[in-house]
Amino acid sequence: MATALAACNLCEAICGLELTLTDDGTGVASARGNAADPLSRGYICPKGVSLGDVYADPDRLRRPVRRVGSGPEARWEELSWDDAFDLVADRLSATITEHGRNGVGVYLGNPSAHSLGSATHGSLLARALRTRQRFSASSVDQIPHQLVAHLLYGHQLLLPVPDLDRTTFFLVVGANPMASNGSLMTAPDFPQRVRDLQARSGRMVVLDPRRTETARVADEHHFVRPGTDAAVLLAMVHVVLAEGLERPAPYLRGVDDVRAAVAAFTPEEAERVSGVPADVVRSLARELAAADAGVVYGRMGVSTQQFGTACQWAIQLLNALTGHLDREGGAMFPTPAADVVGARVIPPGHYDAWRSRVRDAPEFAGELPVSVLAEEITTPGEGQIRAFVTNAGNPVLSTPDGRGLATALETLDFMVSVDLYINETTRHADVILPPTSALERDQYDLVFHSLAVRNTARYTPAVFEKDEDQRHDWEIFGELATRIVARLGAELPPDAAGLVGLPPAQVVAMLLAAGGQVTLDDLLEHPEGVDLGPLRPALPARLQTEDKTIDLAPALLLGEAERVRAWLAEAQVPDGDELMLIGRRHKQDCNSWLHNTTRLTKGRARHHLLMHPDDLSARALRDGERVVVRSRVGLVEVEVSSTEEMMPGVVSLPHGYGHQLDGVRLRHAVQVPGVSINDLTDPAALDVSGNAALSGVAVTVSATR
Ligand SMILES: Nc1nc2c(c(=O)[nH]1)N[C@H]1C(S)=C(S)[C@@H](COP(=O)(O)OP(=O)(O)OC[C@H]3O[C@@H](n4cnc5c(=O)[nH]c(N)nc54)[C@H](O)[C@@H]3O)O[C@H]1N2
Ligand SMILES: Nc1nc2c(c(=O)[nH]1)N[C@H]1C(S)=C(S)[C@@H](COP(=O)(O)OP(=O)(O)OC[C@H]3O[C@@H](n4cnc5c(=O)[nH]c(N)nc54)[C@H](O)[C@@H]3O)O[C@H]1N2
Numbered sequence: 219m220a221t222a223l224a225a226c227n228l229c230e231a232i233c234g235l236e237l238t239l240t241d242d243g244t245g246v247a248s249a250r251g252n253a254a255d256p257l258s259r260g261y262i263c264p265k266g267v268s269l270g271d272v273y274a275d276p277d278r279l280r281r282p283v284r285r286v287g288s289g290p291e292a293r294w295e296e297l298s299w300d301d302a303f304d305l306v307a308d309r310l311s312a313t314i315t316e317h318g319r320n321g322v323g324v325y326l327g328n329p330s331a332h333s334l335g336s337a338t339h340g341s342l343l344a345r346a347l348r349t350r351q352r353f354s355a356s357s358v359d360q361i362p363h364q365l366v367a368h369l370l371y372g373h374q375l376l377l378p379v380p381d382l383d384r385t386t387f388f389l390v391v392g393a394n395p396m397a398s399n400g401s402l403m404t405a406p407d408f409p410q411r412v413r414d415l416q417a418r419s420g421r422m423v424v425l426d427p428r429r430t431e432t433a434r435v436a437d438e439h440h441f442v443r444p445g446t447d448a449a450v451l452l453a454m455v456h457v458v459l460a461e462g463l464e465r466p467a468p469y470l471r472g473v474d475d476v477r478a479a480v481a482a483f484t485p486e487e488a489e490r491v492s493g494v495p496a497d498v499v500r501s502l503a504r505e506l507a508a509a510d511a512g513v514v515y516g517r518m519g520v521s522t523q524q525f526g527t528a529c530q531w532a533i534q535l536l537n538a539l540t541g542h543l544d545r546e547g548g549a550m551f552p553t554p555a556a557d558v559v560g561a562r563v564i565p566p567g568h569y570d571a572w573r574s575r576v577r578d579a580p581e582f583a584g585e586l587p588v589s590v591l592a593e594e595i596t597t598p599g600e601g602q603i604r605a606f607v608t609n610a611g612n613p614v615l616s617t618p619d620g621r622g623l624a625t626a627l628e629t630l631d632f633m634v635s636v637d638l639y640i641n642e643t644t645r646h647a648d649v650i651l652p653p654t655s656a657l658e659r660d661q662y663d664l665v666f667h668s669l670a671v672r673n674t675a676r677y678t679p680a681v682f683e684k685d686e687d688q689r690h691d692w693e694i695f696g697e698l699a700t701r702i703v704a705r706l707g708a709e710l711p712p713d714a715a716g717l718v719g720l721p722p723a724q725v726v727a728m729l730l731a732a733g734g735q736v737t738l739d740d741l742l743e744h745p746e747g748v749d750l751g752p753l754r755p756a757l758p759a760r761l762q763t764e765d766k767t768i769d770l771a772p773a774l775l776l777g778e779a780e781r782v783r784a785w786l787a788e789a790q791v792p793d794g795d796e797l798m799l800i801g802r803r804h805k806q807d808c809n810s811w812l813h814n815t816t817r818l819t820k821g822r823a824r825h826h827l828l829m830h831p832d833d834l835s836a837r838a839l840r841d842g843e844r845v846v847v848r849s850r851v852g853l854v855e856v857e858v859s860s861t862e863e864m865m866p867g868v869v870s871l872p873h874g875y876g877h878q879l880d881g882v883r884l885r886h887a888v889q890v891p892g893v894s895i896n897d898l899t900d901p902a903a904l905d906v907s908g909n910a911a912l913s914g915v916a917v918t919v920s921a922t923r
């Protein structure tokens with residue numbers, strides 16, 4: 219039977235796969251990890267197998283469709299690509315002519331970063347539209363990381379990653395890589411990498427309000443109350459500096475300003491709000507400072523919260539001050555073969571260059587917080603969004619007050635979505651343009667090789683040829699951009715115009731040539747991937763700051779320390795009726811999609827609200843019964859599960875559930891129970907970066923009886 223190599227693009231681990239094709243060569247019979255892949259080394263998770271299901275899924279769109287009617291009565295009609303492109307270009311250019319550039323809004327979802335064509339050509343659309351109403355899943359995810367990287371290292375994507383394979387002290391704050399497979403840390407087969415760490419006498423310590431899959435395999439776990447990590451992390455910085463444990467590199471500046479800023483953050487104050495014992499805060503700081511190879515790593519839990527930026531800053535401070543930045547086993551910068559940072563393919567970023575129209579929220583790197591999207595659609599006035607474009611996303615399920623956003627989408631003059639499926643968001647579109655799926659296109663992970671725990675490079679040619687009447691995403695962006703500017707009597711800037719029709723392979727070839735580590739030909743000869751060795755020290759040369767130093771204490775971040783201090787002075791531990799809601803991810807879930815694959819949805823239901831048994835009994839609730847969860851924004855009804863893995867006072871719902879596809883005729887729909895956590899999260903709650911504070915939402919839980 220024929221086999222083919224593929225790259226899984228369903229999460230940041232970018233595993234190499236070996237597919238066995240069906241006898242006629244038109245489908246996937248089975249999939250396994252490719253042992254020859256130098257990064258993933260044969261690892262695969264349950265989702266990797268489902269790539270073939272997506273390819274074969276009869277409900278995946280392959281031709282453009284137009285919606286006729288709305289709500290449960292809506293019908294979808296196929297139309298030709300040419301007609302679809304014309305229709306979309308007509309409507310978007312008409313909106314611009316009538317309402318101005320900011321009359322069109324754009325949202326880019328998570329899989330945009332996981333497709334080579336979106337990475338190379340996605341910006342074409344923004345450059346044709348030139349709107350300030352730009353949004354993405356980044357502002358319900360990692361904007362604080364990017365803001366801090368921009369301020370400290372001079373580029374929003376110059377993000378240090380844990381040198382996981384060589385560290386001996388790994389402090390994980392608000393991340394669950396045993397389920398997520400790592401994020402802003404491309405580390406396929408995290409479970410084995412942790413076993414290796416422990417086998418070399420290293421330790422993993424986890425701070426998380428839930429005893430997660432990662433906490434369970436850790437050497438130490440402490441509950442931390444949601445949203446209070448900044449107090450813990452800044453207290454750790456305080457301990458490092460107060461005890462003289464710092465070892466700053468010569469290119470670090472601002473240590474004394476940091477010392478002054480953290481003076482008020484004592485471990486005792488941290489304990490009061492967070493529940494993490496003061497002696498644990500002290501011993502973690504000392505253990506990090508004493509470790510030969512130590513690193514602090516924090517992800518979603520400390521990014522999507524009220525002090526996300528302060529947390530990410532404190533994490534950089536801890537690594538840098540204890541001498542673990544740019545050091546083996548510490549926090550290191552990959553040297554990717556195709557370097558989008560050095561080549562400035564992605565700009566370094568800027569903050570607060572303009573603000574949102576209705577709420578006056580600052581932009582970051584040209585994007586506004588997605589939490590302001592609904593109000594920008596519904597609030598009349600100049601710059602109101604009248605037409606809307608989405609690519610690879612589902613903000614109705616993935617952004618705060620998703621239900622409110624769905625209502626807002628219904629008021630638009632026009633909406634177009636580039637997506638493989640009709641989902642809770644794209645069902646509101648007038649036109650859906652479906653690109654080819656992962657196995658039908660070439661892949662090179664421009665983003666994730668830049669965040670990997672080992673330097674590798676891999677170019678994977680398409681497994682299946684697309685049929686003539688399909689389009690790749692880069693072709694869709696090129697076509698739309700060209701037709702829109704033509705209607706506006708405008709032109710694309712020369713570098714953008716040069717991209718139209720240029721296959722992504724050529725973009726990759728140019729980037730690889732600039733880097734000089736490998737060529738595209740090398741990679742085509744080795745589709746399993748090429749090993750470029752362990753991470754290596756790169757500072758100060760790789761810094762993108764003008765003077766090649768790192769200012770640890772930019773004014774914005776000092777201001778954040780002050781904001782955390784002011785909050786700390788007032789902060790009370792919630793009591794009485796109130797609980798704090800957090801999210802969770804499961805191994806078999808992929809954000810809000812893939813819930814239509816039998817393979818990933820069979821087995822025990824996993825949509826429940828998790829709650830500590832004491833919190834259930836305090837409310838006279840029974841394990842398994844349906845409860846009402848209320849927040850300022852909305853309410854949902856869902857089954858509750860009693861578990862001691864939750865910190866008392868904290869409850870958890872998974873993210874990406876709550877499908878609302880009633881009335882949408884799908885051939886193969888699987889009914890997955892559950893509710894959307896984002897019917898409870900609050901678009902008013904933002905970090906300074908504009909990131910949504912999804913963690914620590916105040917809720918009450920009561921019986922439906
Ligand atoms: N409360 C809460 N909210 C959260 C989170 C949380 O933890 N808690 N997590 C946040 C995070 S980290 C993220 S990244 C977001 C994700 O939120 P989004 O990015 O808005 O949503 P996804 O579920 O990733 O949407 C995937 C869509 O992309 C389509 N798709 C898949 N591949 C492709 C492709 O190659 N091209 C195109 N055009 N479409 C494709 C799928 O069909 C699906 O419809 O959710 C965020 N929201
Ligand atoms: N299987 C699977 N893998 C995925 C995804 C998926 O949907 N499914 N999504 C992918 C995406 S888009 C992303 S961004 C990554 C995310 O990757 P991770 O960040 O590793 O994943 P999460 O499960 O969101 O982990 C967040 C952790 O923070 C904890 N937490 C919540 N609030 C707080 C808090 O206030 N303080 C602290 N200290 N902890 C808190 C939660 O309990 C949870 O364990 O995963 C990626 N991988």
Ligand code: SF4
Binds near residue numbers: 228231264266406
């Ligand atoms: S961990 Fe699973 S979903 Fe992520 S890339 Fe690997 S196989 Fe795909």
Ligand SMILES: [Mo]
Binds near residue numbers: 328359
């Ligand atoms: Mo994400």
